[in-house]
Amino acid sequence: MPELPEVEAARRRIERGALNRTIEAVTYGDDITHMDLPDRAALDRFTGTQFSTATRHGKFIFAGTQGGPWMMIHLGMAGSIRVMDADEVDADYIRLTVAFEGGTRLTFRDPRKFGEIVVVEGVEDYVAERGLGPDALTIGDNAFADVIGGTRGAVKSALLAQSKLAGVGNLWADESLYRAGILPDARACDLDAGRIGQLHGVVGDTLKAVVDTDAVYSKLPADWLIHRRDEGADCGICDGAIGKTKVGGRTSYFCPDHQTGG
DNA sequence: TTTACTGTTAGGAC
């Protein structure tokens, strides 16, 4: 369920369990038809090397070897990453496995096959090549105001555009707008500088809070939208009831009472 | 059986 916080949790799992171990082999899982995975030769470049670092930009993870290639992992709609001990049994839908000496292994699971793995030579070049905007956790106030406030379309669509701001997806876009009191279909350019600044703060706080729980939603505050994404549910902030609509083709939950436009 | 889905992108409309 990967947006920035879920991807960050995955990155941390790699950092905790998969660095500085010698890679014995990288193997494909069953049924990798239609998937975007590196070819055999590209994967073989990792054999005998070790991952020494794991970084993230938006929803993209990069596991890097010392002076060598990086393995870029994108989890798509339903991908996940786990570091398994030698005695643990694989789940279903494993598409790629990085096996380390001693039996520990990094598994990439992706039932829906929307994920992607690419062998890249450098992170910054790849981020530029994909056309990603600044990471949502580190973007500055001015850049946020330019890139979101300058959009003529719906503010939620702007938050979701990875070319403007990398990392925010459907769930946390809704959550941020709910907490900032802004309707998802408000035109971004109709919001004054104060509200755009406030939205920036709320987006950052929201993502950080989810990262801090390692993306375990049950640990998030009870008044958050994540616990009431149901049409007609009680709003956690005011006396309103949660509504449901489509913005930019994406299902959007919001409170028509305390969230406002322009 | 039908429907929706937490992401990305190509192609067409404005």
Added chain:
DNA sequence: TGTCCTAACAGTAA
């Protein structure tokens, strides 16, 4: 030239 919107991708689960 941008910018924005929609449909499509593939598979599962409710």
